[in-house]
Amino acid sequence: MEGIIFNIKKFAIHDGPGIRTSIFFKGCSLKCRWCHNPESINKNIEKYISTDKISDKIFKTEKNIGYKIGVKDLYKEILKEKIFMEESNGGVTLTGGEPLLQPHFAAQLLRFCKKDDIHTAIDTAGNVPYDNFKTILPYTDLFLYDIKFFNAVKHKKYTGANNKLILNNFINIIKTNKKIIVRIPLIPNINLNIPEMKEIRDFLLPHKGSNFEKIELLPYHHTGQSKYARFNIENKMKGINEPKINEIIPIKELFESAGFIVKLN
Ligand code: SF4
Numbered sequence: 001m002e003g004i005i006f007n008i009k010k011f012a013i014h015d016g017p018g019i020r021t022s023i024f025f026k027g028c029s030l031k032c033r034w035c036h037n038p039e040s041i042n043k044n045i046e047k048y049i050s051t052d053k054i055s056d057k058i059f060k061t062e063k064n065i066g067y068k069i070g071v072k073d074l075y076k077e078i079l080k081e082k083i084f085m086e087e088s089n090g091g092v093t094l095t096g097g098e099p100l101l102q103p104h105f106a107a108q109l110l111r112f113c114k115k116d117d118i119h120t121a122i123d124t125a126g127n128v129p130y131d132n133f134k135t136i137l138p139y140t141d142l143f144l145y146d147i148k149f150f151n152a153v154k155h156k157k158y159t160g161a162n163n164k165l166i167l168n169n170f171i172n173i174i175k176t177n178k179k180i181i182v183r184i185p186l187i188p189n190i191n192l193n194i195p196e197m198k199e200i201r202d203f204l205l206p207h208k209g210s211n212f213e214k215i216e217l218l219p220y221h222h223t224g225q226s227k228y229a230r231f232n233i234e235n236k237m238k239g240i241n242e243p244k245i246n247e248i249i250p251i252k253e254l255f256e257s258a259g260f261i262v263k264l265n
C-alpha cells in the first residue's frame with residue numbers, strides 16, 4: 001500500500017511526548033489562512049519551480065511537492081530512529097496536512113508501529129468522516145486535536161469549512177477514552193482574544209477528564225511564511241505580527257483557571 005507524504009521530520013520534539021519521527025501527509029480538508037505548511041493542502045503531488053543561486057548564476061529547476069511511498073519503506077525509515085524513541089519515551093506522529101484523509105495507509109503504518117511497541121500519535125484537524133477515525137483508532141495512543149474556533153461562522157470564514165464535524169468527532173473520540181491533547185492556534189486579528197477563547201473553554205470543559213486534561217497553545221509564528229512565495233501561493237497573513245507574550249499569558253491563565261494543564265508551544 002502507498003500513501004502520499006511531503007516530509008519526514010526526525011528528532012521532532014513538539015508533536016507529542018519525547019523524541020519523535022513526524023510524518024507529514026499530503027492533503028487537507030481545511031484551508032486555514034495561517035497554515036504553516038500551505039504546500040500540504042492539495043492532496044496531489046504538485047510541481048513548482050525552484051530557484052537556486054550558485055555564485056552569480058540563477059538556476060531554475062522543476063521539483064515536486066510530495067511523493068508516493070510504500071508503507072513498508074516508510075516504516076523502515078521510522079525503525080532507524082527507534083533507539084531515540086525508546087530512550088526518550090517518544091514515538092511516531094502522523095501530521096500534515098491531514099493524516100486522516102489517507103486513513104488506510106495511516107492505519108497500516110500505525111499497526112506496524114504498535115506491533116513493535118512504538119508510541120503513536122495523530123495530529124488532526126478533525127474535519128473528516130468519523131469512519132476515518134475508526135480505521136486508525138485501534139493503533140493510536142494519542143490524538144493531538146486542533147480546535148480553532150467554537151463559532152461556526154468564523155470557522156468557515158477563516159478555514160474554509162464549518163466546524164460541526166470537528167466538534168462532533170471530538171466528542172466521539174473523548175468517549176473512546178483515548179488520550180487527547182487539544183491544540184489551539186493563537187492567531188492575531190483572528191482568534192487571539194478572550195471572548196473567542198472563552199467559547200472554546202466552555203465547549204471543552206464538560207469533557208475534561210483523565211484522558212483529556214492538557215491543552216497546548218500554538219502562538220502564530222512566521223516560520224513557513226517564506227513558503228508562500230516559494231510555492232507561489234497567495235499569503236493572506238502578510239503584515240500580521242507574531243503575538244506578544246502579554247497577549248498570550250491571559251489565555252494561558254484562562255484555561256489554567258478552568259483546571260487544564262496548559263503548555264505553550
Ligand atoms: S488544518 Fe493544519 S494543515 Fe490544514 S490548512 Fe489548517 S493549518 Fe494547514
